[in-house]
Amino acid sequence: MKITGGIILSAIMLTAVAAAAENTHEVRKGDTLWDISRQYYGDNWKWPIIWKGNVFINDPDLIYPKEKLYIPGFPEGGESIRMGEGGLFKIEADKNGMTANSAVSGMEAADSVNSFTADKLNGFDSVLDDEPEFTVISTEKMREMVSTGDYITLDAGMEKGLSTGDTVVLYEKRSRIEKGRSVYTCVGYAKIEKAGDETSRAKIYRAFSSVSNGFKAAKSEEITVKRPRGFRSIDSDIAGEVVYLAENHRFSAEGYSVIINIGHPLPVKEGDKFLVFRRHEENGVIKTETIGEGQLLRVNGSYSTMYLVNSSMEIMKGDIVRLSKVAVY
Template sequence: MKNIITRGFALALVLTAGMAIGAQPLELAPNAPDRYTVVKGDTLWDISGRFLSKPWRWPEIWELNREQIRNPHLIYPGDIVVLDRSGASPRLRLSRLVGSGGSGADASGLPVERRQPQTRVEMLERDPVPTIDSTAIEPFLNRPLIVGEKELAANPRIVATQDGRVYLGRGDLAYARGIADDTVREWHVYRQAKPLLDPDTRKPIAWEALFVGSARLEKSGDPATLRITSMTEEIGVGDRLMPSEPPKPFSYVPRPPAGEVDGRILAVYRGVTQIGRNNVVAVNAGGGAGVEPGNVLAIHQRGRLVVDRETKEQLRLPDEAVGHLLVFRVFDNISYGLIMDASQSISVGDVVTNP
């Protein structure tokens, strides 16, 4: 099946009132090209970084409205991104070379290829450019991450293993109690959830589930029989089950939050202490604080406490900017983000704010 697309030479999008960051001018990246041809493997973040020193200001230079930000399937391999410097503020446009026509130059000397609107035929399977390389976050898009305290007791649990083994591997059988709906065939296996603590009060604000594998229901009953289909760690008695969710694609344009965000990094997935690029972290600002998938947050290393030797006063040094994260999954009180860049090691407790 084919998709018929009718488009002109340039794609211009209209900025919704209130979407701009403010009076701050857009800052182009050093040696920003006049045009760039999109290739397979590019991401929206990569492309915007070629033109902007701050890639998260992507919606402004493209003049995207809110709906296009939520569904930015606009760019495909082979498209040509053109930097328009003719106005008061730089703008990006898409140029697609279809058909034939003359060529020349605009007032700024930038080559212009004149084309008439034409019909372009494309195969539907051609994939648009994603926001980021999804390999780093795919495991987190449809797996259990945050569970409620009451859910812990209600979820099915593994009560026995094949041949009484201590741990199970791929292809082994597990026996579980509590599976009431035998129409659900695919299950996630997770380790007993650990609390995520508020950095100041040290009280739990959410419970994080550690994904350890997947299983398929083979025979219903009490106990039910499941076969382990994949694993990241050994699976054993006491591990819990959650129904598998369908994949949730991540296709949001990188952008700052609409409101002010002031949070902290609570944890890094799988518990390492030093955090760097491509690590996944949890922060204590979620949907209740206005955080949305696609939001970019600046990371600041929290200033150390020092003592003024003369006055004996205890002072906290200023926070220092150390990197950025991109939010990809949001719960009420918690968000998960991917570290996009880091000038030095990032730690649990560091501050996250608007970029």
């Protein structure tokens, strides 16, 4: 399936008089949206225009060197409209230089019904570009399976960067998506209690399922998600499909997660919402039916983990997903 990014990519400005032309800015060390706004618009307070023009920015206080930012043109009239493959996207500035945007008025507030509510992810699947670096080589009392409170030994120590007190994420490999990329399930967290030169002893302090020899591990803090304040609807051509269901099940549904083949460099981020569609033939006519809605939990490379917020029928591999709402933080 062809994936396009019509919201940000291939955009043109449809304005009569522009006081500031559109640009692309490569982030340098020390840059902030506040300073970049002054550089291009001559006004620090117009920084939200740049933020809203680059939906991959999760937190406006966190931008990183070498990221390329789209700088929307800003005409003297205080209004900028650009047209891309995904439709019309409008940014308006009020007298104070703050912005309101969009294809619809207002913002849909996030709540326990239309959004995930947990701050920490438990037992989720994700596609990793590289296999986690460390391996579980033994378990407490050589048991086949261990869990919370048990000890494990990893095949790495101080020589590979592990230190006493480090947290590691424990993974079980599930399925290969494509060459070099596989689905891994986060099965728990362990704390390094003794790091040797070549091996480390760790205690599992939270397990979501049993842990066995051969499971993988990576040095990391506990994986968390930032809950959005709300959502803004957009008309987008960013689309893909469901490529993996939890534990390789044939079906999935509300409350579970799936993997979709959408990620970077497309302008998507954690919290964004996608409608789920299914195509079927009825009386010789191909129809597309909306069957659910999902929300991105993790964006890893060119794939994302999506939580199913609601579904009217069982979700299957091959179902279509399309970006419908941008998360606002």
